[in-house]
Amino acid sequence: MSQKPTVLLTNPIHPDGEAILAPHANLILAPDTKADTLRVLARDVDGIIVRALLPDDICDHAPKLKGMVRHGVGLDFIPVEQATRRGVMVANLPGCNTQAVTEYFFAALFRLRRPLGDIEAVLRRDGWNAARPLADATREVAGDTLGVIGVGAIGSRIARIAREGFGMTVIGVNKGPFPEGVTEVSPDELFSRSDVIAVTCALTEETRGLVSRRLIGRMKPDAVLINTSRGPVVETQALVDALTAGAIAGAAVDVYDSQPVPADSPLFSVPRLLMTPHVAAITATSMRAMTLGSVDEMLRILRGERPQNLVNPATYAA
Incomplete structure (x- = not known):
C-alpha cells in the first residue's frame, strides 16, 4: 500500500x-x-x-x-x-465568501450610520432621556449614492442589495464589465459623488495605493468608506489624517498594511474608525x-x- x-x-x-x-x-x-x-x-x-x-x-x-x-x-x-x-x-x-463579505459591508455601514450599540450603551448607563437624542444624528441610507471600487462578485452583490433593497444610486469603477444598475464613472467622480464608498477590488499592482490621498481629499465631509479589500489598496495615513481632521464622517477597515495590527498601533486612537481583525469573510x-x-x-x-x-x-x- x-x-x-x-x-x-x-x-x-x-x-x-x-x-x-x-x-x-x-x-x-x-x-x-x-x-x-x-x-x-x-x-x-x-x-x-x-x-x-x-x-x-x-x-x-x-x-x-x-x-x-x-x-x-x-x-x-x-x-x-x-x-x-x-x-x-x-x-x-x-464566490465562497461573497455573502459573508456582503453582510459584513452592510453591518459596518449601519454601525457607522446608525450605531445602535452606542445608543443602547447610553440608555443602560445614563437613561432614556440621554439616549433618545442620539438618534437625531443618525442617517438613513435610502437615496444615498454608493460608490463601488471593484464591481466583481462581492461588489456586484453589494450593489444589487443597495439598489434594490435600500433605493441607493450605485456608481462604480471596475476593470471588467459592469452589472446592470451600476453606472461607470471615473475614480475622481466616484469619490466626489459618493455618500458611501465600498472598496472591494483585488490587490494588484494597479490597485495598490488606488485610494490615494488625492482621492480621499475629494470625499464629502459626511461620507464614509468601508474597506473589505486589502490594506495596501488604501493609503492608510491619508485615511487616518482625514478621520483625525474630521474631513470625512467615518470609515470601517477589516484589512491592514500589515497583519496582525500591533497592539500599540496608532490606528486604535483614530476617531470614527471601526476596526475588525480581517473577519469580513468569516462566519x-x-x-x-x-x-x-x-x-x-x-x-x-x-x-x-x-x-x-x-x-x-x-x-x-x-
Whole structure:
C-alpha cells in the first residue's frame, strides 16, 4: 500500500472538512504562520491549504509540492508566479465568501450610520432621556449614492442589495464589465459623488495605493468608506489624517498594511474608525463552505486531476 500524501494546513480548518481529508492524507497543522515555520514544515508536503501569507520562496522549500489551495478567494497569500514556474497547481474558491463579505459591508455601514450599540450603551448607563437624542444624528441610507471600487462578485452583490433593497444610486469603477444598475464613472467622480464608498477590488499592482490621498481629499465631509479589500489598496495615513481632521464622517477597515495590527498601533486612537481583525469573510457558514471547497480541490490535486478553479492552467498536463 502506497504511503498517504501529506498536506500542510497553515491554520485550522472546519472539522467536517478535516474528517473528509484525513483518510486520504497525513495532515500537519502549522503551530504558527511565521515564514520560517512554514518553510520548514513544507519540506515533505504534497499540498498546502492556505489561510495565511506564504513566503515568496515557499516552493524552494517544498520539492514534493503538487498544489496549493486558497481557503478563500484572494491569491495575494500565494506566490502564484513562482508556483507556476515550478509546475505547482494553485486553486482558489471564487464566490465562497461573497455573502459573508456582503453582510459584513452592510453591518459596518449601519454601525457607522446608525450605531445602535452606542445608543443602547447610553440608555443602560445614563437613561432614556440621554439616549433618545442620539438618534437625531443618525442617517438613513435610502437615496444615498454608493460608490463601488471593484464591481466583481462581492461588489456586484453589494450593489444589487443597495439598489434594490435600500433605493441607493450605485456608481462604480471596475476593470471588467459592469452589472446592470451600476453606472461607470471615473475614480475622481466616484469619490466626489459618493455618500458611501465600498472598496472591494483585488490587490494588484494597479490597485495598490488606488485610494490615494488625492482621492480621499475629494470625499464629502459626511461620507464614509468601508474597506473589505486589502490594506495596501488604501493609503492608510491619508485615511487616518482625514478621520483625525474630521474631513470625512467615518470609515470601517477589516484589512491592514500589515497583519496582525500591533497592539500599540496608532490606528486604535483614530476617531470614527471601526476596526475588525480581517473577519469580513468569516462566519460559521462561510468557514465550513470554504473548508469543504478547499478539501475537494486538494483531493483532486492529490489524485492528479485538474482542480475546478485552477488559476495557473499551464501547470496541468491533461
